[in-house]
Amino acid sequence: AQSVTQLDSQVPVFEEAPVELRCNYSSSVSVYLFWYVQYPNQGLQLLLKYLSGSTLVKGINGFEAEFNKSQTSFHLRKPSVHISDTAEYFCAVSDIEGGKLIFGQGTELSVKP
Amino acid sequence: DSGVTQTPKHLITATGQRVTLRCSPRSGDLSVYWYQQSLDQGLQFLIQYYNGEERAKGNILERFSAQQFPDLHSELNLSSLELGDSALYFCASSGTGGATNEKLFFGSGTQLSVL
Numbered sequence: 391a392q393s394v395t396q397l398d399s400q401v402p403v404f405e406e407a408p409v410e411l412r413c414n415y416s417s418s419v420s421v422y423l424f425w426y427v428q429y430p431n432q433g434l435q436l437l438l439k440y441l442s443g444s445t446l447v448k449g450i451n452g453f454e455a456e457f458n459k460s461q462t463s464f465h466l467r468k469p470s471v472h473i474s475d476t477a478e479y480f481c482a483v484s485d486i487e488g489g490k491l492i493f494g495q496g497t498e499l500s501v502k503p
Numbered sequence: 504d505s506g507v508t509q510t511p512k513h514l515i516t517a518t519g520q521r522v523t524l525r526c527s528p529r530s531g532d533l534s535v536y537w538y539q540q541s542l543d544q545g546l547q548f549l550i551q552y553y554n555g556e557e558r559a560k561g562n563i564l565e566r567f568s569a570q571q572f573p574d575l576h577s578e579l580n581l582s583s584l585e586l587g588d589s590a591l592y593f594c595a596s597s598g599t600g601g602a603t604n605e606k607l608f609f610g611s612g613t614q615l616s617v618l
Binding site: 426431432433434435436439480490491492493494495496 | 505548607611612
């Protein structure tokens with residue numbers, strides 16, 4: 391079975407500062423990895439996903455994530471955040487056979503002016 | 504707008520009652536997923552249907568059941584409700600293949616409050 395751990399429940403950061411949201415996963419099989427964002431009072435939207443190939447994945451809104459197999463991590467980064475990036479971010483994993491998407495507990499990113 | 508429609512947006516009911524949550528997937532999507540989001544449990548996968556058949560099951564209680572109809576809309580039935588069932592219930596849909604690497608499109612959720 392897979393599991394996902396998001397290491398920070400809340401990340402406060404000032405506008406235009408860089409940010410990293412950390413995600414570690416565990417699985418005995420090959421996986422696909424995802425980051426979703428949930429803006430207040432909305433459903434989740436896909437930010438980016440890693441399926442195979444290059445370990446650096448670029449997503450929407452200037453976010454990127456790096457897959458590190460040896461450290462079983464998939465951290466999300468943005469070099470300069472905006473107030474509008476304030477949201478909850480979910481890391482998720484699915485195995486390549488099973489069909490279930492397992493989410494982490496979420497990280498609340500709060501961008502302050 | 505994701506194209507996934509969930510109704511109702513809010514639901515307030517009492518313990519012991521039964522409710523039905525409804526989801527219409529994006530046009531053309533055959534897979535429907537149900538998730539429960541609560542403060543203590545986070546986002547938990549409940550169940551997936553693909554073209555009317557149950558495809559995968561997660562942490563879904565026996566008091567809960569779901570189905571997907573021929574027109575591909577799905578309903579999640581919650582019965583004998585308890586206070587702890589209060590949560591945001593999300594429906595998501597994905598493209599025709601139902602493969603695990605597909606992007607999920609989420610609805611805005613149904614906020615269930617059990618009093």
